[in-house]
Amino acid sequence: MKIVDLPLFAFDDFEQPRAWPHQVPPHFTTAYFQADELRAASAYASELYLATAPYGTPAHAEAWNRKERMWQPSPVDGQYRDANGHQFDLFTAGDGYCPCPSVGFRANPECQCVKPGCVLAQCDTCQWRTFQRGEPAAVAAWHDHAFPGWRDLPVVPPSVKRRDDRMEPHRDLRQWCLDHYPAEWLALPSAPIVTERGGAGTRSVPHMSPWGGFDISHTLRDEVLL
Known part of the structure; x- marks a missing residue:
């Protein structure tokens, strides 16, 4: 063969x-x-x-x-x-x-x-x-x-610390939100927050709100949807 x-x-x-x-x-x-x-x-x-x-x-x-x-x-x-x-x-x-x-x-x-x-x-x-x-x-x-109304939330400025040493929401971030966000908003389960971003770091991250919701980039507030 x-x-x-x-x-x-x-x-x-x-x-x-x-x-x-x-x-x-x-x-x-x-x-x-x-x-x-x-x-x-x-x-x-x-x-x-x-x-x-x-x-x-x-x-x-x-x-x-x-x-x-x-x-x-x-x-x-x-x-x-x-x-x-x-x-x-x-x-x-x-x-x-x-x-x-x-x-x-x-x-x-x-x-x-x-x-x-x-x-x-x-x-x-x-x-x-x-x-x-x-x-x-x-x-x-x-x-x-x-979460209708999230686009109208105050934007957390970059001067506020976002993460602590364990990469969890910083207490300064929580306090800023308590001072500026409506109490009824923070009472919502998994309430998101909106933070000011710059450069390429604009991805919205789940569980990075002090209340367990998304940390949303401010650049999404004017996002045009299909």
């Missing part, structure tokens, strides 16, 4: 395609699903991707694109189960490969692929959701839903 006649692998050794076990479809969708359903489907897609072999084959590329185009939990997803009576869940999609050919140097006008930066924020308590371009806009939209 010639060496070239030897099979490099046996097709029977590869795992047969599995039936998709979730109601969430194995691709991008705008249909409403509970956050737990989206997480379970995303985890299963990742499991299929890791189990697909060999690397570099069309099947492997297809599994990667399916995983990347589905809703995937954001790093700040699931931080709040009951914030002023609302749930906070955040998902991202749109990092899969776009196979649509370009038209000259321009994008294909018929392309329907999900673009990077597509973010879904939702509150399963109210079955509310929003699609936004990027995490900052999604966080702002969710606060409009859960």
